Amino acid sequence: MATDTTRPSSPVMMPGLSRPRGPVPLADVAVLLHPDDEVAIAKEALLPRTVLQIATGDVRVSAMIPAGHKVALRDVAEGSPIRRYGQIIGFATRAVTAGQHVHSHNLAVGEGQLTLDYAFGEEYRPVEIVPEAERRTFMGYRRADGRVGTRNFVAVLASVNCSSSATRRVVEHFRDPAIMAAYPNVDGVIAFPTKGGCGAHYGSSDLGQLQRTMAGIVDHPNVAAYVILSLGCEVNQPTDMIETTSLGAHSNGHQPLVLTIQQDGGFAKTVEAGIAAVERLLPDANTAVREPIPASELIVALQCGGSDAWSGVTANPGLGLAADEIVRQGGTVVLGETTEAYGAEHLLTR
Structure with a gap:
């Protein structure tokens, strides 16, 4: 069977996509989480030939970048680290040029290549616990054994x-x-x-x-x-x-x-x-009645959910801030599924 290997002179348009835009400020179409990052996260699908304006010069997108995926902002040599959030998320398995799609086809964990500074306790700061008289409350259920529920x-x-x-x-x-x-x-x-x-x-x-x-x-x-x-x-x-x-x-x-x-x-x-x-x-x-309960009675469990490209940008920071406040109020937060912190352990040990 003969196969047509000719390429169209212009990118094939996909439903719901507009034609390439450019030049366009990076912040309009992607999120750069840290100035040291080699990649940004696309807010929307980026078509080939879209020109991204960044401080170091324009970057021309060379491949379709799906929404939520990573686009390279500068060249990365094979074997070199690639950062997001200012942290190494993997190593290039082949040379990456600015504008390319960065994903599992050219990025890997790089077993044994990662060296981390755990700096145990160096950035420890005692938590400023809110005095009991000033703590916030929630409407909960006080059980006969003294435990507190948020639902009945x-x-x-x-x-x-x-x-x-x-x-x-x-x-x-x-x-x-x-x-x-x-x-x-x-x-x-x-x-x-x-x-x-x-x-x-x-x-x-x-x-x-x-x-x-x-x-x-x-x-x-x-x-x-x-x-x-x-x-x-x-x-x-x-x-x-x-x-x-x-x-x-x-x-x-x-x-x-x-x-x-x-x-x-x-x-x-x-x-x-x-x-x-x-x-x-x-x-x-039905005899149980909600009553004001100190926030110090709260026990919140954190677990990785249906992770996508935005979990670390939106949900995780929000949950982190909420967890910090619950601890300040005297409550308890349990960080479960710690395997999800693989490669970022040094951020927890500091």
């Missing part, structure tokens, strides 16, 4: 993947606003399905981790009450999980309610029983 849910927990669809079916019943109108202090009925619960050895560390995680989900100040739905034959037996994690000790003296599909008449009847169980729990959950 009734939960339906699946002990195994096989009962997960049943938890969703139970919760669907309570999405009717007319039903929940009778419980204005309850923020909702929520399902906690799982993809696990089997495929682990009884008594293994993997099963133990799953059980601790599930227990932590429902033994939580945001959960006023809960029901556990089980298939019956799973490795993660609810009775074992309750005993192993001491869930029963945190249920106001009552053993957590467990419904079992294989023992309670099958899927449909277990869903009906689950709905009835939640209906019995809702009145008590």
Whole structure:
């Protein structure tokens, strides 16, 4: 089969794209995060031949730069570092010229090439904690054990993947606003399905981790009450999980309610029983009332979400400022998924 290898004399226009613009100030179409950066982030798709005006001279875009992607602002030799935020994000796997698209095809981590100055504690500054009398408050729920919640849910927990669809079916019943109108202090009925619960050895560390995680989900100040739905034959037996994690000790003296599909008449009847169980729990959950709570009671967990090119430009700095303020108010912030800080550890150790 013959292939037409001729190139059009002008760039092929893509839907939604205008013709190349230029010269145009860099700040109008891209974000330069630090003056030392070799790249800028395109605010919009940049067409070939677009001319970018920067302090060191014009840069002509030589390839399509999708929105959110990196455009080189100066030449980079093969093996040389490429910076964003003023920090090395990788090394050029081939020579890069100004105006080119910088991405995984010409940028790599460069295992072993990165040398960092960790400067342990050199920039440490004590946090200026706000005096207790001046701390801000939020409207939260004070639980009987002294813990504080920001929400007031009734939960339906699946002990195994096989009962997960049943938890969703139970919760669907309570999405009717007319039903929940009778419980204005309850923020909702929520399902906690799982993809696990089997495929682990009884008594293994993997099963133990799953059980601790599930227990932590429902033994939580945001959960006023809960029901556990089980298939019956799973490795993660609810009775074992309750005993192993001491869930029963945190249920106001009552053993957590467990419904079992294989023992309670099958899927449909277990869903009906689950709905009835939640209906019995809702009145008590509705007795909880929001009250002013010091911000020092807040515990905020941070985790990498659906990362894109703008996470580090918009969401992350905003969350960082919020985290700093929560700590100043005496609260707690947990930086989870620390593997996402790979290559930037030296910024955390300073």
